[in-house]
Amino acid sequence: MANCLHLAFGYVDICQIALNNMFVMVTAPINLKKLSEMLGLSQTTVSRALNGFPEVSEKTRKRVQEAANALNYRPSPSAASLATGKTRSIGHVIPVSEHRMINPHFSDFLAGASEIYAAAGYDMLLRMANAGEEEDIYRDFASRRRVDGVVVHGPKTIEPRIDLLKSIDLPFVVHGRSGADANSYSWLDVNNREAFRKGTELLIKQGHANIALINGLESMNFAKRRRAGFEAALEANKIAVDQRHICSADMTETYGHDATLAQLKLSSPPTAIMYASILPAMGGIRALNELGLQPGKDIAIITYDDELSFLQSPDGTDTPPFFTAISSSIQAAGKRVAEMLLQQIDNPMQNPINELWEAEIVHGKTTSSAGK
Amino acid sequence: MANCLHLAFGYVDICQIALNNMFVMVTAPINLKKLSEMLGLSQTTVSRALNGFPEVSEKTRKRVQEAANALNYRPSPSAASLATGKTRSIGHVIPVSEHRMINPHFSDFLAGASEIYAAAGYDMLLRMANAGEEEDIYRDFASRRRVDGVVVHGPKTIEPRIDLLKSIDLPFVVHGRSGADANSYSWLDVNNREAFRKGTELLIKQGHANIALINGLESMNFAKRRRAGFEAALEANKIAVDQRHICSADMTETYGHDATLAQLKLSSPPTAIMYASILPAMGGIRALNELGLQPGKDIAIITYDDELSFLQSPDGTDTPPFFTAISSSIQAAGKRVAEMLLQQIDNPMQNPINELWEAEIVHGKTTSSAGK
DNA sequence: ACACTTTTCCAAAGCGCTTTGGATTTCTAG
DNA sequence: CTAGAAATCCAAAGCGCTTTGGAAAAGTGT
Numbered sequence: 001m002a003n004c005l006h007l008a009f010g011y012v013d014i015c016q017i018a019l020n021n022m023f024v025m026v027t028a029p030i031n032l033k034k035l036s037e038m039l040g041l042s043q044t045t046v047s048r049a050l051n052g053f054p055e056v057s058e059k060t061r062k063r064v065q066e067a068a069n070a071l072n073y074r075p076s077p078s079a080a081s082l083a084t085g086k087t088r089s090i091g092h093v094i095p096v097s098e099h100r101m102i103n104p105h106f107s108d109f110l111a112g113a114s115e116i117y118a119a120a121g122y123d124m125l126l127r128m129a130n131a132g133e134e135e136d137i138y139r140d141f142a143s144r145r146r147v148d149g150v151v152v153h154g155p156k157t158i159e160p161r162i163d164l165l166k167s168i169d170l171p172f173v174v175h176g177r178s179g180a181d182a183n184s185y186s187w188l189d190v191n192n193r194e195a196f197r198k199g200t201e202l203l204i205k206q207g208h209a210n211i212a213l214i215n216g217l218e219s220m221n222f223a224k225r226r227r228a229g230f231e232a233a234l235e236a237n238k239i240a241v242d243q244r245h246i247c248s249a250d251m252t253e254t255y256g257h258d259a260t261l262a263q264l265k266l267s268s269p270p271t272a273i274m275y276a277s278i279l280p281a282m283g284g285i286r287a288l289n290e291l292g293l294q295p296g297k298d299i300a301i302i303t304y305d306d307e308l309s310f311l312q313s314p315d316g317t318d319t320p321p322f323f324t325a326i327s328s329s330i331q332a333a334g335k336r337v338a339e340m341l342l343q344q345i346d347n348p349m350q351n352p353i354n355e356l357w358e359a360e361i362v363h364g365k366t367t368s369s370a371g372k
Numbered sequence: 373m374a375n376c377l378h379l380a381f382g383y384v385d386i387c388q389i390a391l392n393n394m395f396v397m398v399t400a401p402i403n404l405k406k407l408s409e410m411l412g413l414s415q416t417t418v419s420r421a422l423n424g425f426p427e428v429s430e431k432t433r434k435r436v437q438e439a440a441n442a443l444n445y446r447p448s449p450s451a452a453s454l455a456t457g458k459t460r461s462i463g464h465v466i467p468v469s470e471h472r473m474i475n476p477h478f479s480d481f482l483a484g485a486s487e488i489y490a491a492a493g494y495d496m497l498l499r500m501a502n503a504g505e506e507e508d509i510y511r512d513f514a515s516r517r518r519v520d521g522v523v524v525h526g527p528k529t530i531e532p533r534i535d536l537l538k539s540i541d542l543p544f545v546v547h548g549r550s551g552a553d554a555n556s557y558s559w560l561d562v563n564n565r566e567a568f569r570k571g572t573e574l575l576i577k578q579g580h581a582n583i584a585l586i587n588g589l590e591s592m593n594f595a596k597r598r599r600a601g602f603e604a605a606l607e608a609n610k611i612a613v614d615q616r617h618i619c620s621a622d623m624t625e626t627y628g629h630d631a632t633l634a635q636l637k638l639s640s641p642p643t644a645i646m647y648a649s650i651l652p653a654m655g656g657i658r659a660l661n662e663l664g665l666q667p668g669k670d671i672a673i674i675t676y677d678d679e680l681s682f683l684q685s686p687d688g689t690d691t692p693p694f695f696t697a698i699s700s701s702i703q704a705a706g707k708r709v710a711e712m713l714l715q716q717i718d719n720p721m722q723n724p725i726n727e728l729w730e731a732e733i734v735h736g737k738t739t740s741s742a743g744k
Numbered sequence: 745a746c747a748c749t750t751t752t753c754c755a756a757a758g759c760g761c762t763t764t765g766g767a768t769t770t771c772t773a774g
Numbered sequence: 775c776t777a778g779a780a781a782t783c784c785a786a787a788g789c790g791c792t793t794t795g796g797a798a799a800a801g802t803g804t
Contacts, residue, residue, distance in 0.1 A: 078789085114500040417784075745804100747802100756794090
């Protein structure tokens, strides 16, 4: 390897060992001290060269970087963290709902976020939290100085975590939002109210007057907003809201199935149903089939769609989507939230960022094409 | 708070501030030095008291612990890590397949693992890796000494990661297994071959002779074993294996749908189908419905089931399962793998642990009850 | 040649913990 | 009462990095 030639004298042997991929077994891991000794420079200079400080000439910087690469030197994160007070890692606390259910959309969100962290040299710390544990975990993160910031997932309608994080001064970004003073912190949310208003409006335009809403858990802020949008559309069209046609629970496939059956057994069954997620919507389809009803013909279906990766068509396939959906990419949301958080960590004095994304309607086979 | 009374003299004020939950805003975070000064003990003694060393009397240990609690003292992980060389964190590298798809079963696996780590005082580090990136990430973890061990997810039929981890001496446990010398490292796997043999056998007993297998990606070790079990059952019953009835891809809902349609359009359509995961199975059901076929009557369906939380019935609900499935809890697997890894980290000289779990057949509505 | 600025580099202090190698005190037995 | 053992505690070194406050070397204009 050409790099070896640039190294200081007398260390070619170690370098050669490194070339055989054997050096980990032979030598202790290389550290700043050794590296600087080999280069005949001080630790200060090597550290500065590697961290891009201006006080070191380009010539030496290059020499240092090549040596560091050749020897596979990586600064110890614990040591760096101890010295700087920064951990270069971000905490994600994923809520596990009462029935030990983990919403699968988190994995896609995390995939998006992870990409940003990796590019910025940050690590991602994950904790699953049972109901009520979240606050303790944030407190733990803070008092151990374990992370530089956290992402708040699944804000409830009343969300003590936000106040807690403000008070312990730990940078955070909320995926979703909660509370009246939502401009006092950074968040990224989908315009759930408008999304469900639009979707309901579409169904009404197609002639439906008896529409059910199979919603998520209404202790969650997003679910409450979705119901509000749903009801607003009905009211705007002078359709009375019938609470028997609204239900709310963890968004599982089974829930969608059972709730759909229940709806269709009512004395005045709905002619259209809105689902809060594609999973209950799939359960709904299963229920329809059991009853011999055909979605898009006998009954209209619209679902909110997070564009979960395991429910997508493979690339290149151009088959039209099955569900008519109100859609927004959760992976993209993960990316953006991560960016916002890193930005806020770099510049703590900046004003909070609020982003409200509009979901898009995608026409599929589960609604008639009228009014499209 | 009574604890305050046990503290050394002159610090009651700080203690009272702590009681108001205000101390974070007033004082710098407490560290060993301050804590030991307050107690009138050396740092050594306080550290030992907190870490359960025998050289300190129970009386002082108690005094120290109470003070630490009252002041919400947590040792800095970076400092501890620097001093001990241990990070008390575990890395998980989740593969993202070519089409940017993340298998949703990972979130349940991680939920299981996270519980174990939390109980043991470990943190979980997560990275999503595009195809081919995994090895670099492990190398990065190792050279930065970022984690004490890693879990290997989704081993391929040929798995360079295992050799890599052995050579860089980073403790690991594989979820699944790969390679000929599988007893040279720790793994936990489901007996996929036997599971699919059993499932296929059941279908054959029910009179099916033309069975399709809608498998996962066969570059993955588990998928290859499943096919082997499937073929073994056919051969044992003198049924020729027809490659046209076997297909393989990322386990998405859409894949299940499309592959099922394709199977049923063949000149000799199968009378039973085995699915590698509940997601493609759901897609399959959707396809059957489009064709007006009823699962369990017109065609038999068996699927492998990871018991994903978002596809489970809510607690207490006693509705019989929809799918006839070969089932094993992935959340339980996550727990056990985490336990095995921590055990191995604590005791590096112990022999590798290998656990092969048998999946259970659960009878649902998608097969006839004959042969049950 | 000089005095000045700019560039390039360094010694040493510290981040907060663990751990080694005693020192001191208390307990036990003769 | 005293020597030895046991229990209890401590000072200081060190983990690997960043960063402060210069010092030395190189460049610049007169």
